[in-house]
Amino acid sequence: MIEVENVSRVYNEGRPNEVRALNDVTLRIPDHAVTVLKGPSGSGKTTLLSLIGCLARPTSGRILLDGEIISALPEHFMAKMRRERFGFVFQRFHLIRGLSVVDNVMLPAYPAAPDYRELRERAMAALRRLRLEHRAGMKVELLSGGETQRVAIARALINDPEWVLADEPTANLDSALVEQLLEEIRMLKADGKSLVITTHDPRIIDSDVVDVVAEMRDGKITSVTEVER
């Protein structure tokens, strides 16, 4: 479980352009569930996701993962946490252009330096699962939008993390691809992964895969709803 306790995040603190992106947020995110952070642009969803995923530190407050404070870890351990416990699917996917699909998928595992053949097999297995095996050697810039997102998901899964964090995953997808994405979310959930997704897309929020919806506005959690089945 992830526990967010009284977390605030202030950008450019003390300067004229100071922005309070999060303001005293408290939230409990359950394991093995799909949690959606919902809200309009600028409500602080992405900032909260960044803090949960150890991409940044809160200005105040703390975040715990399975009872352990992760928001105040030294940088080296934050990196290890990002590598081992979290998988990220970014809004703009952020694949490295010029590299092949399989090389992009393997990237998060490089610092752990596993056996190359074993790593490549893992990457190919992830691609196979997402029906991208035939694209393994292709440069990522040549992929379609849906394929690009599936590569991003495969990359997020390469280190077999417990948590998958996705930022506005439907922002660049059409309806058919959104359906495909929901299938992939179902698949991850069935595998026992815990997912945190930021979105304001009703096609995700109203889907049957979502377990918890936390609504945000102006840097605050305004409501938390557990979806009943």
Added chain:
Amino acid sequence: MFHWLARQRYLMDYTLAAMWRRKWRNLVLLVVFTLVVFLLASVSFFGSAVRFEAKRALKFAPEVMVQNLVLGRHALAPADWVDKLKGIRGTRNVRGRLWGYFYDQGNGANYTVMVADGSDPSLAVAPDEVIVGAGVARVREVEKLRNLLLLRPDGKLFKLRAKRILSDDSALLTHDLVLLSEADFREFFNLPRDAGFTDIALEVRNRREVATIANKISQRLPNARVVTREDILRTYENVFSWREGVLQAMLAASLAAFAIFAFDKASGLSAEERREIGILKALGWDTSDILAMKLWEGALLALFAFLIGAVAAYAHVFLFQAGVLAPVLKGWAVLYPQAPLTPQIDRLQLVTLAMLTIVPFIAATLVPVWKAAITDPEVVMR
């Protein structure tokens, strides 16, 4: 250890792919870096080779030379000075030497004309015979046992048979050399037997007393200029080092320009590179992984450029006779520029050059990367 190596292999793998993706920028850097190393290494190799030649050649020069000065200028030394110098305790092998310069109008070349001192039987020259340096032989197209015709300073033709052509081994001092017998020398320059010598050479029994003997000679012969072998070597080094220093000062400016260029090109991170660093960090790469990756990139580029530049400089100096730099470094000598240089490398200079080019380049690469790498990877979320 094995894990560390495996990690470095992965980082290197990524680095090579990244370098290939930015191949044009890296190619420009490689060319500029190579050019700077080539120029600096050429000066260094050339300097080492010339100094080596000078030391090797001067090893056989007399320990002390005594010249007569008249009106402050070099004049013939009276023949009786030989006996006066023999009378100074500690001197040995005192002998008068005859040598001079001859300008060959036909070829526009200066020759050093000398009488062999007889210490080396292979350089003994009988009347009507001559031994010439490789440069003279080439300019005059003389072969062994063929005649060498020289136009005497008084306009008369002088015919000599070439006994031997000296090899290029000590090209620095023998390249423009013409060795004659004493009789031929005096006849060639129209020098009477009692006119004396060009200078007087001698050895010192105890090498540590060279300075003392030089002082004694100065006291006994107030008009004499006493030159020791060490003086010649030092003068030669000073003159050449001055030339080399001027050139290196100019090259230092190009090195500074290169440093600025490298700092801008190698490390002025583009938005794409910053984004890439952010992505890698977000994916779990440590700051040290990013730095190691960039270190590999800088090191590969710098070492490769240094290697190419140094090898090209070696070829330039020792295979192509330093065609680019020789006119600046060698000065006025007419024949000498064709003298082949013995490959000689000052390792300390080479290491210094490597330190002066590779280290600043890598530092220029790493500092801005480090700045980018320590920022929160959150930047990729925005």
